[in-house]
Amino acid sequence: MAQIHLEVVTPNGAVVSEDVDIVTAPGVGGEFGVLANHAPFLSTIKTGTLSFKQDRTTKYLMVTGGFTEVSNNKITFLVENAEYGQDIDVERALRAKERAEKRLLQAQQSAEKINRARAEASLQRALARLHTVEVMRP
Numbered sequence: 001m002a003q004i005h006l007e008v009v010t011p012n013g014a015v016v017s018e019d020v021d022i023v024t025a026p027g028v029g030g031e032f033g034v035l036a037n038h039a040p041f042l043s044t045i046k047t048g049t050l051s052f053k054q055d056r057t058t059k060y061l062m063v064t065g066g067f068t069e070v071s072n073n074k075i076t077f078l079v080e081n082a083e084y085g086q087d088i089d090v091e092r093a094l095r096a097k098e099r100a101e102k103r104l105l106q107a108q109q110s111a112e113k114i115n116r117a118r119a120e121a122s123l124q125r126a127l128a129r130l131h132t133v134e135v136m137r138p
Contacts, residue, residue, distance in 0.1 A: 002036035
């Protein structure tokens, strides 16, 4: 099977750089998949689960917002953060989810839009971490 080169890069450096069979990612307009020799395109990435398959093994990453580019049989993700599913601390993610939900309730009772936006972003990250762990379980 033909492969495409995948690169996932964060401000801290490269997280993934390898040839894979297929990539599935959370685009802002919806989830999309990319195979070898895909047509060039650009997309905005939202917080969610990115998966890639390599030799019958699927790996999962939780990614936070960024961009992707497909060209010349290469797909590059420039994201704020990327964590492998097996590295996610589920208890920590659950605590973060609870904190964010409490902050959202508090923000709804006040006019603080900044705190609300921060709480929503925190909640989305926690939910994405939990989803990434969930989908990687058989």
